[in-house]
Amino acid sequence: IAQTIPTKPLPEAAPIRILRIADFPVGIHRKTCGILAVKLPADGFGSKMEIQALKHSKLRSKMSKSKIDLLRAKAEEVVKSMDSAQQKTGKKPTAKELANLLSELRIYQVEFEMQNEELLRARVELEKNRDQYWQLFNHAPVGYVILDCQGMIIKVNSTFTRMVDEARENVLGKALARFICDRDQGVFLARFKSFFANPEGKSIELRLRIKNNQELWVLLTATVIQQNQEGNQQILVNIANVTDKKILEDEQKKLEEKVNHLQRLESLGMLAGGIAHDFNNLLTIIRGNAEFSMISGAMSPEVKKYQLEIIAATDRASKLTAQMLSYAGEGRVELKTIDVSREIEELLPLIRSSISSDHVIKLDLKPGILVECDPSQMQQVVLNTVVNASEAISEGNGEISIACYNSKLPTGSEKGFVYLPDERASHYVCVEIGDNGAGIPENMLAKVCDPFFSTKFTGRGLGMAAALGILKRHKGALHIESTLQSGSIFRYFLPQSEKALQKPIDNLTDNKDEEPFKGTALITEDEPIIRRLMENFLHNLGFDVVCVENGLEGVKFLKKNPENLALAIIDMVMPEMNGKDFFLLLRRRFAEVPVVFCSGYSFEFVPEEIRHDPNAAFVQKPFSWKSIEKEIFRLYKR
Numbered sequence: 001i002a003q004t005i006p007t008k009p010l011p012e013a014a015p016i017r018i019l020r021i022a023d024f025p026v027g028i029h030r031k032t033c034g035i036l037a038v039k040l041p042a043d044g045f046g047s048k049m050e051i052q053a054l055k056h057s058k059l060r061s062k063m064s065k066s067k068i069d070l071l072r073a074k075a076e077e078v079v080k081s082m083d084s085a086q087q088k089t090g091k092k093p094t095a096k097e098l099a100n101l102l103s104e105l106r107i108y109q110v111e112f113e114m115q116n117e118e119l120l121r122a123r124v125e126l127e128k129n130r131d132q133y134w135q136l137f138n139h140a141p142v143g144y145v146i147l148d149c150q151g152m153i154i155k156v157n158s159t160f161t162r163m164v165d166e167a168r169e170n171v172l173g174k175a176l177a178r179f180i181c182d183r184d185q186g187v188f189l190a191r192f193k194s195f196f197a198n199p200e201g202k203s204i205e206l207r208l209r210i211k212n213n214q215e216l217w218v219l220l221t222a223t224v225i226q227q228n229q230e231g232n233q234q235i236l237v238n239i240a241n242v243t244d245k246k247i248l249e250d251e252q253k254k255l256e257e258k259v260n261h262l263q264r265l266e267s268l269g270m271l272a273g274g275i276a277h278d279f280n281n282l283l284t285i286i287r288g289n290a291e292f293s294m295i296s297g298a299m300s301p302e303v304k305k306y307q308l309e310i311i312a313a314t315d316r317a318s319k320l321t322a323q324m325l326s327y328a329g330e331g332r333v334e335l336k337t338i339d340v341s342r343e344i345e346e347l348l349p350l351i352r353s354s355i356s357s358d359h360v361i362k363l364d365l366k367p368g369i370l371v372e373c374d375p376s377q378m379q380q381v382v383l384n385t386v387v388n389a390s391e392a393i394s395e396g397n398g399e400i401s402i403a404c405y406n407s408k409l410p411t412g413s414e415k416g417f418v419y420l421p422d423e424r425a426s427h428y429v430c431v432e433i434g435d436n437g438a439g440i441p442e443n444m445l446a447k448v449c450d451p452f453f454s455t456k457f458t459g460r461g462l463g464m465a466a467a468l469g470i471l472k473r474h475k476g477a478l479h480i481e482s483t484l485q486s487g488s489i490f491r492y493f494l495p496q497s498e499k500a501l502q503k504p505i506d507n508l509t510d511n512k513d514e515e516p517f518k519g520t521a522l523i524t525e526d527e528p529i530i531r532r533l534m535e536n537f538l539h540n541l542g543f544d545v546v547c548v549e550n551g552l553e554g555v556k557f558l559k560k561n562p563e564n565l566a567l568a569i570i571d572m573v574m575p576e577m578n579g580k581d582f583f584l585l586l587r588r589r590f591a592e593v594p595v596v597f598c599s600g601y602s603f604e605f606v607p608e609e610i611r612h613d614p615n616a617a618f619v620q621k622p623f624s625w626k627s628i629e630k631e632i633f634r635l636y637k638r
Helices: 056-062 065-089 095-138 158-164 182-197 243-296 301-327 340-354 375-392 442-447 463-473 528-541 551-560 579-589 625-637
Strands: 016-021 024-029 035-039 050-053 143-147 153-156 204-210 214-227 233-241 336-339 359-365 370-373 398-407 417-419 428-435 477-483 487-495 520-524 544-548 567-571 595-599 616-620
Touching (some): 143 158, 182 214, 243 528, 340 359, 375 463, 417 463, 463 487, 551 579, 595 625, 616 625
Parallel strands (some): 520 544, 595 616
Antiparallel strands (some): 016 024, 143 153, 336 370
């Protein structure tokens, strides 16, 4: 038979035992016990028998479980029949019968061994798959917990235990709600039943409570993994850490709020600047008429007193508009290198007269600390803050501290900063003003520098707004620290200056003995009353005066009078043609004619072309006639 299979030779040429067991032909190699499936022709055992060696797994696939049981039963039947035949006949089985029986039993043994090996392999595969599943479950990038219908944790992976910083044994058997932040437990418990019944497509965003009173934002999703006949089910809850996402969302929200806040402040700044401009024009009319009435002729001392009170009132009103312009970022800045400590010491008499006599001022001023700033605006910031500190202290004794020292802006945290510049210097000077008053509530800290915001019944809400506007133009920063019933500390940071102190410039020589001015003065002003006042004033100085109401009328005058021009007074904001455009046309023909700009807006509103012109000056409304005369005289001296 072996010789009929040349393509698949047996291990060695040896007789093969062919048996028919349970109508299934089986061949067994005597020495190797290798199992062979035998396909018999119709005539039984013939010379053309085809034998095909099969692997154990293939043979097993052909033998169903029922046939294996039949093999076992047949083997038992053979043994029992031999035993009963021996008992009946009293004869022992022959060697041939024993050999046949042994061969048959070996077949059964081999099949059972095959079954055992297959089961062992299946068991190893199952254990391998189980280990792989456990590794995937345990070390997943998200937390996994399996809950029963009561919300108790049956299984948990290591990721979740790390999230809550607990050992596995402290988590198993506990309710998931136990690890949820107190503020979010109500949301979780309210949604748990519907979430548990049908979790597909649903999610819950909440915070987990971890050690050290910290919180972790997570997103819960789930799926049903098991359900019994009673309807009790288990769900696999996916717990994803979304803390970074929430931080980004919060930062984006704060940024949007900051942008909206800046837009509101910008709108208020434009409004404040416009109001200040119009108000300054009115103050110019009031003050100009009051001064002219004093100059024009004799008046009684009582009337003169009233006129002086009008002028003093316009001065106070101009300071109010100056604060509005400072907030709007349009205040005039005259930068000088100053010793901050010395400036504060010079301001002390005014500070003491502005606050309650019951309040003590403590100074810690280090000399030689230099900044480049506008001294008057720096004094305004300090005075406004000290007055606010005094008003924050309740009746009785209080303490206000003023310190000045070199510093740096803190890196990383921006907590407490009301304003930080985009471009930052390496070294700063800090002016620190503190009090032991009532403090500022946390919800009001962000509004302290808003225009028209005040907690005082009589407050205007412009002092701190102006201080912030001044600080922005000096590229400084503002930090506020406050505790209720303990007081507040305002820290103003200004870039440190490396320039030397500037010596004071001697005043210009008085012009009382100078000859009267001559020539034509052109006044370009859209406000009729201001035009009339200026016309009278320049006539008194000796000029021949021509008045026009806008730049276009001024251009027409220049075309008709190309040579005869000694002075130009120009308003910055006019209809049809503004002051800048008219000035540029004027300079094409008259390169060195003195030009004085007057505006209700501040010097910051003046274009660069005008600022850098040596024969141009700027006077802000409301002005005194002396300030106009002084600027005209200075330009003529050049």
